[in-house]
Amino acid sequence: MKASIYLGNKSFSTTNSQPRTPEANEVRLDIAYCGICGTDIHIYQGHMDQRVKTPHIIGHELSATIAEVGKEVKGFNAGDVVTIRPLQPGPSVPSDKGYSHISSNLRVIGVDLPGGMQSSLTVPADILHRIPDQLSLRHGAMIEPLAVACHDVRLADVKAGEVVVVIGGGPIGLLIALVARVKGAKVILSEINSYRLQLAANLGFETVNPAEGDLTAMIRNLTGEYLADVVFEVSGARSAVEIMTTVANKRGRIVIVAIHPKPQPVDLLQIFLSELKILGVRVYEAEDFEEAISLAANGQIPLDEMISGVAALEDLQSIFENIESSPQGMKYLIDVAKS
């Protein structure tokens, strides 16, 4: 029973996990796998020091087996394999309008609350999603980022036959591309990292490298002057914000998936002229988890191809150092059960 503790200053230390007996409507989980997310990298790099109080246990992409069930829990039993929707909405305020997944008092397990980089975690039962038998525990830990992609594609209302440009080919960008393709869209992925470009190409996507020319001209060329019905901004780059309004065609939708900590110059004239929509999309709702599980269980998303490595909990420090020094990977999983 171990836990990896984030101490701040890019430093992790492995210690004992402290199992907690579930109260009513809670379950205690034995964590199987826990994925490393871009948010975890932000935490590691200190960008979220104001929000994340150390010592802290990160990790919000997990698969687990239920070890113990508290009173009043219905529909789940010890031994069930699950993932969690790691959101705790907190008290609602009027401006939330009932959207609990983006509520003003939202706390995220693994960010604001202890997460999955430990052997044992006790959570409310209402955030559980069952992992069906067809799905491995490894793939179960990838349902959370896949649910992000399902949410983004759903809110963008991507339709069959539409042209979709994904700017940024990291794990979320690639998953968005994969989900959009399942919806029947023609997807073009824009990325500057050659490793990620190759991986996207291997998965059958048309790719462009905006470092090699004008992205709008490339998309214009690839689409016969049609341009993009939907642009997903997943890169976080200022240059992407500059160009996203010209990559979109008339009444195109531009979906802001990436975090832009500072206000960015946006071409509001182009938004006006072309009647564009910009959509902010954040995390997911329960239905997105259900869709992600369904897509993964049906084999519609090649999750294995996205796994760059699987390591032990004790290796978390070196994995982060590796990610930071050479961004050649895609998704790293921690085999928590093995630790």
Place this chain on the structure above:
Amino acid sequence: MKASIYLGNKSFSTTNSQPRTPEANEVRLDIAYCGICGTDIHIYQGHMDQRVKTPHIIGHELSATIAEVGKEVKGFNAGDVVTIRPLQPGPSVPSDKGYSHISSNLRVIGVDLPGGMQSSLTVPADILHRIPDQLSLRHGAMIEPLAVACHDVRLADVKAGEVVVVIGGGPIGLLIALVARVKGAKVILSEINSYRLQLAANLGFETVNPAEGDLTAMIRNLTGEYLADVVFEVSGARSAVEIMTTVANKRGRIVIVAIHPKPQPVDLLQIFLSELKILGVRVYEAEDFEEAISLAANGQIPLDEMISGVAALEDLQSIFENIESSPQGMKYLIDVAKS
């Protein structure tokens, strides 16, 4: 038969109008009234010199009587009272996706083509909209800006009971407020000009002056912490772009009606966090004219209260000088028929 010619450099000159016999599918109009629009003021101030070729006849908000009907025109006869939807889409391109009102080759009568500040104008019959008997010719000249407001409110999907904040209380802002109120929305109008604030208050709107404090705090206070479901940015001010993302509540819609010639810093983080939508909206489609005519004919929009003055074509120069020196007015009409 007169015409007011814009010569450039804030200068108008009155000359003779040159009637043109309608070709097939065209009608020749005797112009009754022609309104002065914000776009006309932009032309006068030289902001559109690159687009507007002088000498030019401005004017795109008009009422008219059909003087002569060309061959193959169906459904309209000499003597009919009409307004025009002053858009000429031009050849379509793939990225237009059939949205002719925002097409890449769009030309606007009164901006790119000769407009209504003259006694006689010949136009295609497919841009005519009939003005019913209940509507005066003066009100007929206000259908075009009312159609802008109908388009904006329609694309924003304003629903009964929603809180709408309109930033900017000029003619378009006020018409948006009026149309949103017809839809059952609770409307708050934000404006810094005391004349326009008073006019909005006289029309029964709650008003706020963002020069007197923090707009978000004022809206928070007026709505019991609910904030705005829909924000219309009609001011063109950079400060409005800065604050529009905090005035909106979760999943709120922000509608860009104003022209912002240069990219403006937009808080994309707030758009992400609150899952906001930014919608560009431009001009109108045929159905917006039909709705505008219906609302005006049913007396649901107090158009008389918006008319600041009616002048002759020869007075165009002095009207523009007056508008520029003291922005105390709302909508000025030119009585072209009288000229």
